[in-house]
Amino acid sequence: MTTVTPFRVAVPQADLDDLQARLALTRFTDEIPGTDQGVAVERVRRLVTRWRDGFDWRAVEDRLNAYPQFTTEIDGQNIHFVHVRAADPDALPLLLTHGWPGSIMEYLDAIEPLSRHFHLVVPSLPGYGFSGPTKELGWDNQRIARAWTELMSRLGYHRYGAAGNDAGSMISPEVGRLAPEHVVGVHVTQVYSFPSGDPAEFAGLSEEEQAGLAVLDWFWKEKGAFNVLHSQQPQTLAHALADSPAGLVGWLAQLFDEDLDDDFVLANAAVHWLTGTAGSALRLYWENARMEQPKEPTTVPLALAMGEGDFKSIRRFADRDHSRIVSWRTLPAPARGHYTAHTATEALTSDVIAFFTTLR
DSSP: OOOEEEEOOOOOHHHHHHHHHHHHTOOOOOOOTTOOSSSOHHHHHHHHHHHHHTOOHHHHHHHHHTSOEEEEEETTEEEEEEEEOOSSTTOEEEEEEOOSSOOGGGGGGGHHHHHTTEEEEEEOOTTSGGGOOOOSSOOOHHHHHHHHHHHHHHTTOSSEEEEESTHHHHHHHHHHHHOTTTEEEEEESOOOOOOOSOGGGGTTOOHHHHHHHHHHHHHHHHTTHHHHHHHHOHHHHHHHHHHOHHHHHHHHGGGSOTTSOHHHHHHHHHHHHHTTOTTGGGHHHHHHHTSOOOSSOBOSOEEEEEOBTSOOOOHHHHHHHBSOEEEEEEOOTTOBSSOHHHHSHHHHHHHHHHHHHTTO
């Protein structure tokens, strides 16, 4: 199956009515004031209220449908993607990959500025949104990367760049690893390279590296429960997320920065809810926990553009896993957080454009 079929988002009104009914029946939990035991009731109540009374899904549909969208079957899995061609027929194609708890909504603000310079391909991950749910086991980062190389080939792109955030920051380097003859470079917002356990890796750590390790240690001790649960028991959690939109937005909100605008959070949550993929999206963690890790570093040029306050990438571990890091920077203030394609669109897209311009 190599057919590429035009696609438009059109959620049935009955599904939106059902969502409203469920939100109206939300039973909020209690909490102990002044404690930090997870996402606060006040935030969930605010998001649920906005989802009921102010959030406009049809407006989100209109924004998505303003861009050409398609579906195609790759390796037995439906794949949905936005495909926007630049005015310049010789523009470099660029593949953009999102992560969890996000969706292609992560990149909606970035499409217009990037499409002035690139032919853009923005797929929904297998199991996520309009690509989901997954139909079988095995859809880990490496299999997704193989699917992405097939997608780009199917579209007639044989020389292209890859960029990503969150899971996309892991998948995009794998695309370069699989197809170095086709991928001119990789741009990411995080480099997920961790200590291997070799004590020698900790010799001579700089103050900045020590601070980065302290942040990582804090995150996994205080915020890492989602990763453990997704990696071990995603199906157990899926029952609740598939049944309760309030429960879904509460779970997703733990990794949506608190200073994000509510409509961005709700747009991503709505994609999970209205496509019935809140559960299948979790499986990526389960799959990656069982994936054989690469033995050799990547070889294509790689650029990192971190948001202040986001995951702290550590250069010495990154150099072990990627042999051609050519740019390593933190985006300038006020760009910060995990979703800079949305919150600092100009800063991130300018960095992406500058990096790939050097590789033309």
